[in-house]
Amino acid sequence: MDSKExxxxxxxxxxxxxxxxxxxxxxxxxxxxxxxxxxxxxATSALLITLxxxxxxxxxxxxxxxxxxxxxxxxxxxxxxxxxxxxxxxEPHITKARYPIRRGLELFPPSKFYTREITxxxxxxxxxxxxxVKLLVSWRLRENRTxxxxxxxx
Numbered sequence: 001m002d003s004k005e006x007x008x009x010x011x012x013x014x015x016x017x018x019x020x021x022x023x024x025x026x027x028x029x030x031x032x033x034x035x036x037x038x039x040x041x042x043a044t045s046a047l048l049i050t051l052x053x054x055x056x057x058x059x060x061x062x063x064x065x066x067x068x069x070x071x072x073x074x075x076x077x078x079x080x081x082x083x084x085x086x087x088x089x090x091e092p093h094i095t096k097a098r099y100p101i102r103r104g105l106e107l108f109p110p111s112k113f114y115t116r117e118i119t120x121x122x123x124x125x126x127x128x129x130x131x132x133v134k135l136l137v138s139w140r141l142r143e144n145r146t147x148x149x150x151x152x153x154x
Contacts, residue, residue, distance in 0.1 A: 002049060006137065009046035013039045013130055020123055029119040030110035034097035036119075036126035037090040043133040044087060050140045059094045062087035076139055079132045086125040093122055 016039035024032040045055035048064055051072070056064050062084050069080055097114065100107045 003141075006046045006049050009042045009049070010134070010137070013043035013046065013133075016042065017126055017130055020126060024119060024123055027116070028111075029114035029116060030097045033093045033110075033114050033119045033122040036122040037093035037097065040087060040090045040126045040129040041094065043130045044083060047083070047133045047136055050137045059091055062091060076136055079136055083129055083132045083136075086129045090122060090125050090129070 016035045020032045020035035020039060023035065041055075041059060041061055044061040044065060048055050048061060048068075051068055053064055053068055055061055065080060065084050065087065069077060069084070072080055097110045100109055101113045102108075
């Protein structure tokens with residue numbers, strides 16, 4: 001586990017979450033949704049590295065987390081399940097918020113699709129992901145420190 005890499009992903013996630021909140025206030029909803037999704041992706045990348053896995057290169061960290069879910073202790077599974085659920089709602093925004101959206105025969109820029117309600121939901125989900133990822137990363141780091149302490153005693 002590379003703690004510098006984990007910290008960098010978490011710092012990036014925090015910065016993107018702050019930026020998503022700022023542009024939300026400016027009613028730039030497509031950008032806020034994109035930053036929310038990107039923030040959650042970076043946070044879950046930190047979690048995956050913490051768990052000894054590699055982040056998805058296809059913006060699908062929810063799938064990688066889902067495969068790992070059975071290998072984490074039951075006491076942290078509710079948090080992990082909540083992260084996965086949130087990621088499934090956020091991941092489509094990584095591309096949807098960047099490219100024109102087709103509705104029937106018409107093509108619309110993302111700014112015409114994203115409403116305050118859609119974006120507020122994305123922002124809320126991203127906030128939940130960051131909160132839960134921080135809990136799980138700190139749990140895992142404590143577990144590792146405990147294991148290392150036990151080894152040094154032996």
